[in-house]
Amino acid sequence: xxxxxxxxxxxxxxxxxxxxQAAESTVTDQEIYDRIIVSIMEHRLPPGTxxxxxxxxxxxxxxxxxxxxxxxxxxLERVVxxxxxxxxxxxxxxxxxxxxxxxxxxxxxxxxxxRVIEKRxxxxxxxxxxxxxxxxxxxxxxxxxxxxxRLSGEYHVLLAELSGNALAARLMHELTxxxxxxxxxxxxxxxxxxxxQEHSEITQALADGNEAEAIRLMTEHLDHVEACLDLSRGRPxxxxxxxxxxx
Amino acid sequence: xxxxxxxxxxxxxxxxxxxxQAAESTVTDQEIYDRIIVSIMEHRLPPGTxxxxxxxxxxxxxxxxxxxxxxxxxxLERVVxxxxxxxxxxxxxxxxxxxxxxxxxxxxxxxxxxRVIEKRxxxxxxxxxxxxxxxxxxxxxxxxxxxxxRLSGEYHVLLAELSGNALAARLMHELTxxxxxxxxxxxxxxxxxxxxQEHSEITQALADGNEAEAIRLMTEHLDHVEACLDLSRGRPxxxxxxxxxxx
DNA sequence: TACGCTCGTTTTGTCGACAATATATATATT
DNA sequence: AATATATATATTGTCGACAAAACGAGCGTA
Numbered sequence: 001x002x003x004x005x006x007x008x009x010x011x012x013x014x015x016x017x018x019x020x021q022a023a024e025s026t027v028t029d030q031e032i033y034d035r036i037i038v039s040i041m042e043h044r045l046p047p048g049t050x051x052x053x054x055x056x057x058x059x060x061x062x063x064x065x066x067x068x069x070x071x072x073x074x075x076l077e078r079v080v081x082x083x084x085x086x087x088x089x090x091x092x093x094x095x096x097x098x099x100x101x102x103x104x105x106x107x108x109x110x111x112x113x114x115r116v117i118e119k120r121x122x123x124x125x126x127x128x129x130x131x132x133x134x135x136x137x138x139x140x141x142x143x144x145x146x147x148x149x150r151l152s153g154e155y156h157v158l159l160a161e162l163s164g165n166a167l168a169a170r171l172m173h174e175l176t177x178x179x180x181x182x183x184x185x186x187x188x189x190x191x192x193x194x195x196x197q198e199h200s201e202i203t204q205a206l207a208d209g210n211e212a213e214a215i216r217l218m219t220e221h222l223d224h225v226e227a228c229l230d231l232s233r234g235r236p237x238x239x240x241x242x243x244x245x246x247x
Numbered sequence: 248x249x250x251x252x253x254x255x256x257x258x259x260x261x262x263x264x265x266x267x268q269a270a271e272s273t274v275t276d277q278e279i280y281d282r283i284i285v286s287i288m289e290h291r292l293p294p295g296t297x298x299x300x301x302x303x304x305x306x307x308x309x310x311x312x313x314x315x316x317x318x319x320x321x322x323l324e325r326v327v328x329x330x331x332x333x334x335x336x337x338x339x340x341x342x343x344x345x346x347x348x349x350x351x352x353x354x355x356x357x358x359x360x361x362r363v364i365e366k367r368x369x370x371x372x373x374x375x376x377x378x379x380x381x382x383x384x385x386x387x388x389x390x391x392x393x394x395x396x397r398l399s400g401e402y403h404v405l406l407a408e409l410s411g412n413a414l415a416a417r418l419m420h421e422l423t424x425x426x427x428x429x430x431x432x433x434x435x436x437x438x439x440x441x442x443x444q445e446h447s448e449i450t451q452a453l454a455d456g457n458e459a460e461a462i463r464l465m466t467e468h469l470d471h472v473e474a475c476l477d478l479s480r481g482r483p484x485x486x487x488x489x490x491x492x493x494x
Numbered sequence: 495t496a497c498g499c500t501c502g503t504t505t506t507g508t509c510g511a512c513a514a515t516a517t518a519t520a521t522a523t524t
Numbered sequence: 525a526a527t528a529t530a531t532a533t534a535t536t537g538t539c540g541a542c543a544a545a546a547c548g549a550g551c552g553t554a
Binding site: 069072073076097100101103104106107108110111115165166167168171 | 316319320323344347348350351353354355357358362412413414415418
């Protein structure tokens with residue numbers, strides 16, 4: 001059984017103004033991909049939203065086939081799920097999937113930290129990290145929660161890119177996209193001050209070449225983010241359902 | 248400039264007999280995917296082979312669009328590369344990419360080992376691992392090099408699946424596919440006895456619940472496989488090219 | 495009034511056709 | 525004879541149209 005809120009969400013109606021820009025003449029697959037995934041990462045397309053092929057095609061001024069390709073790619077990255085004969089929906093990771101993401105990220109991030117420290121002699125490395133941290137602080141100052149969460153994820157992608165391991169960077173991109181979804185699904189709004197200047201501290205440890213400290217900070221950072229989530233109970237919907245049935 | 252050998256390889260002609268089965272009436276995407284990736288993992292489709300859409304469509308008795316989808320998926324997994332307007336080719340990982348694969352696998356495999364040890368109370372876990380190791384030994388007894396390499400990869404995928412972390416299992420699938428390609432590209436034929444009973448030893452350590460030993464064995468196993476490769480010099484082709492130019 | 499069923503509409507899945515690009519062949523030129 | 529150019533062929537990229545399935549509305553019945 002579906003809830004009312006579910007059906008409400010299954011529409012692009014409200015999100016249209018945010019996503020629509022113009023029906024450009026020629027738009028590449030990558031642009032469509034980027035626009036959709038950024039919208040998802042910034043929660044303008046909340047989990048569960050139906051991504052109708054025709055609607056997206058009209059919004060982007062592209063053919064349905066092209067949109068379809070992009071949706072297939074997003075599905076492989078688990079950011080959207082495809083229900084056969086029913087269409088594409090923004091993914092709603094389960095608690096179990098959320099735990100798995102953090103479990104995989106921990107050792108991967110540690111690897112990235114080690115490699116970045118090895119390469120820190122190049123001053124551009126630390127410079128770019130500091131630059132990004134500043135952008136994060138700006139978003140935080142502006143109280144732009146969407147940008148904060150997206151930029152938080154992108155910090156880790158940037159770190160992976162700077163590590164020189166392109167494979168790790170690609171995986172980190174996938175994992176941070178999923179992490180954004182997870183945060184929006186499970187983050188307890190009561191703890192907004194979560195993960196504040198931790199990126200800054202990690203950057204400093206990297207600059208100092210203090211590997212043990214950097215890994216410790218990174219691990220605690222991930223622990224912290226995960227601890228902020230309400231992974232004890234099920235998804236919000238299931239919770240609502242339970243509450244409704246109890247009442 | 249291309250070499251003669253290159254052009255020779257860019258054809259499915261020789262591999263056809265191995266791959267072709269019949270023009271089945273209905274064949275699912277997953278079947279097409281599996282057939283292609285197993286062929287790649289077993290080196291029946293060597294790196295650099297051109298995967299023409301029409302040819303594959305006829306071979307599988309499917310439409311070109313379907314083949315195209317599968318090729319796109321394989322490209323996202325980096326097992327094939329798509330040259331715009333030129334088509335799909337079995338990937339030829341560079342030395343750098345090979346190193347990255349091992350670098351990412353090391354911490355990921357360690358994670359998997361830890362989780363499997365936690366779950367080893369379920370007797371089916373160790374049983375399935377032993378079963379797989381036996382299959383490997385059978386292939387080794389039969390001197391079936393292709394099956395040996397494929398099964399070696401699948402051992403790690405099985406391990407990841409048994410760890411209970413579906414995300415890790417998916418990543419391991421990708422990484423082992425790439426590892427198969429890498430082994431076929433760079434393995435020094437002079438050292439055929441590489442990685443022999445190591446999977447058996449790892450399984451035993453897991454059964455004993457000896458975490459430190461299992462992780463040590465797994466790490467050394469990966470070190471061993473990587474050390475067997477000729478990653479010092481470039482790809483075989485480049486080597487040939489250099490030699491040809493010198494002569 | 496509430497439930498179940500049928501029909502119409504919308505959306506997805508699949509395919510074949512056309513256009514654009516790259517490759518290979520043949521011809522002409524230096 | 526070798527290179528460059530033009531033509532022909534083959535392969536990929538893109539799109540719109542058709543078929544199938546799911547969804548929603550409306551009707552009928554208990």
